Amino acid sequence: MSTTRERIVSASTELFSRNGYAGTGIKAILAASDAPFGSLYHFFPGGKEALGAAAIRAGGTTYLRLVEEFYGAGADVVDATRQFFEGAAAMIEATDFADACPIATVALEVSSVSEPMREAAAEAFESWLAALRLRLHEAGIEPERAAELAIELFCALEGAFLLSRATRDNTPILVAGRAVTRSVEAAVRSAVPLTR
Amino acid sequence: MSTTRERIVSASTELFSRNGYAGTGIKAILAASDAPFGSLYHFFPGGKEALGAAAIRAGGTTYLRLVEEFYGAGADVVDATRQFFEGAAAMIEATDFADACPIATVALEVSSVSEPMREAAAEAFESWLAALRLRLHEAGIEPERAAELAIELFCALEGAFLLSRATRDNTPILVAGRAVTRSVEAAVRSAVPLTR
Numbered sequence: 256m257s258t259t260r261e262r263i264v265s266a267s268t269e270l271f272s273r274n275g276y277a278g279t280g281i282k283a284i285l286a287a288s289d290a291p292f293g294s295l296y297h298f299f300p301g302g303k304e305a306l307g308a309a310a311i312r313a314g315g316t317t318y319l320r321l322v323e324e325f326y327g328a329g330a331d332v333v334d335a336t337r338q339f340f341e342g343a344a345a346m347i348e349a350t351d352f353a354d355a356c357p358i359a360t361v362a363l364e365v366s367s368v369s370e371p372m373r374e375a376a377a378e379a380f381e382s383w384l385a386a387l388r389l390r391l392h393e394a395g396i397e398p399e400r401a402a403e404l405a406i407e408l409f410c411a412l413e414g415a416f417l418l419s420r421a422t423r424d425n426t427p428i429l430v431a432g433r434a435v436t437r438s439v440e441a442a443v444r445s446a447v448p449l450t451r
Numbered sequence: 452m453s454t455t456r457e458r459i460v461s462a463s464t465e466l467f468s469r470n471g472y473a474g475t476g477i478k479a480i481l482a483a484s485d486a487p488f489g490s491l492y493h494f495f496p497g498g499k500e501a502l503g504a505a506a507i508r509a510g511g512t513t514y515l516r517l518v519e520e521f522y523g524a525g526a527d528v529v530d531a532t533r534q535f536f537e538g539a540a541a542m543i544e545a546t547d548f549a550d551a552c553p554i555a556t557v558a559l560e561v562s563s564v565s566e567p568m569r570e571a572a573a574e575a576f577e578s579w580l581a582a583l584r585l586r587l588h589e590a591g592i593e594p595e596r597a598a599e600l601a602i603e604l605f606c607a608l609e610g611a612f613l614l615s616r617a618t619r620d621n622t623p624i625l626v627a628g629r630a631v632t633r634s635v636e637a638a639v640r641s642a643v644p645l646t647r
Contacts, residue, residue: 275560278473353563359613360559364471366616367549376617403626410610410627417555417609418602420562421572430599431606438630 260298262288267310268317273353276307276361276372301371307361308375314357315379322383326390335390336408336439340432343412344425352423355416384409391439395446404442411435456494458484463506464513468553472503472560472568497567503557504571510553511575518579522586531586532604532635536628539608540621548619551612580605587635591642600638607631 257265266287270279281295281303299305325339326332347355362376387405392398415431453461462483466475477491477499495501521535522528543551558572583601588594611627 273563275471275473277471278560278564351563360556362617363556363559363613364474367469367547368474373617373619377619380614380617403630406611406614406623406626407607407630409614410608410623411603411606412610413613414606414609414611415602417559417613418576418605421558421569421576423569423573427602427606430602434599434603434634 259288259290259294263290263295263298263306264309264313267306268314268357271307271310271361272314272355272357272359274360276364304369304371307365307369308371311358311361311372311375311379315375315382318357318379319382319386322386326386329393330390332390332394333436333440333443336436337432340412340415340428340435343416344419344428344432347416347419347428348425352420352425355420356413359413359416380409391442394443396442397446400442404439407438408435455484455486455490459486459491459494459502460505460509463502464510464553467503467506467557468510468551468555469549470556472557500565500567503561503565504567507554507557507568507571507575511571511578514553514575515578515582518582522582524589526586528586528590529632529636529639532632533628536608536611536624536631539612540615540624540628543612543615543624544621548616548621551616552609555609555612576605587638590639592638593642596638600635603634604631 263284267279267284270283270287284290284306285292285295295306296302299309322339325342326335343355347353358376358379361372362380365372366376384402384405387408388398388401391401391404396404411431411434412428415427418427419425459480463475463480466479466483480502481488481491491502492498495505518535521538522531539551543549554572554575557568558576561568562572580598580601583604584594584597587597587600592600607627607630608624611623614623615621
């Protein structure tokens with residue numbers, strides 16, 4: 256069983272990612288998490304902004320686990336990249352183009368207006384990039400190129416999520432995924448696998 | 452002199468892109484556009500949602516002109532791509548990481564909740580992709596590859612805008628730009644220029 260606090264955070268992550276931070280009212284969050292009115296300020300004395308930061312961190316952790324599922328230790332990073340984008344394309348279509356990145360909507364909304372939430376988003380994004388860098392480097396790609404490739408992959412996916420949600424078409428995710436997969440393939444081909 | 456309607460739309464485009472659609476109140480829009488209270492419903496009987504769609508269309512047109520400035524008729528598409536990303540990186544830094552895509556924030560917020568605004572965003576994005584496709588094709592890249600490359604470029608830039616705003620660092624725009632420039636270069640190299 257999840258606690259009331261966990262339910263509030265989880266409902267917030269979902270509602271914020273679909274409808275935005277400002278567009279999601281406290282009442283909707285409490286209804287979705289089956290929590291009494293006072294509970295929000297009990298668990299989040301900092302109010303909605305503190306809840307926003309917690310929701311971003313929770314979304315970041317969930318997505319990090321997803322990244323780690325695809326890019327497991329010893330995974331073929333070329334296959335992982337192909338499957339990651341194909342999985343994202345399938346997911347967005349299955350959820351009627353609602354579920355894409357759990358953080359992007361809020362991150363764009365708050366980057367210029369809330370430092371605590373901007374920082375939470377930056378930390379979440381950085382945790383995904385770190386996971387990707389690690390696996391790309393383990394595949395023999397030198398650190399500097401692995402860092403660039405991780406950024407390229409992130410940007411391609413996030414941009415494709417935006418275009419796919421707006422056009423209700425998952426083709427951009429597949430197109431972006433093929434391009435990134437080719438880049439990863441080229442980097443792996445010219446890499447020297449690490450000896451262990 | 453701009454008309455009251457133009458000032459309202461222009462202020463809305465800027466406020467929505469920085470702070471989101473739901474996060475921007477009517478009062479803030481009227482104050483920024485120096486317009487009397489009644490004027491919003493006079494020009495936009497459909498209310499805030501109609502204004503939102505108009506602001507998205509206006510932002511789309513402004514950015515289309517920017518794309519066309521870089522990718523002019525007969526432009527070297529490799530140079531144009533490099534300069535487009537370098538220009539975007541300079542702009543985001545100069546505006547304290549506020550001004551990036553004029554539409555992305557609102558597009559993510561409303562994609563699942565407002566069809567008129569989602570459609571306005573989809574049309575704006577499609578107009579940019581069409582402009583890019585045209586120039587890439589004129590550079591001798593066959594239509595299917597030109598269409599893919601336009602999507603790759605769009606996704607790389609939008610994803611990089613997100614990461615740069617969240618981390619307050621324009622490096623992702625430069626990294627994504629170098630990757631896309633390499634892809635455009637490779638496509639042009641293997642292309643047969645159109646005879647005129």
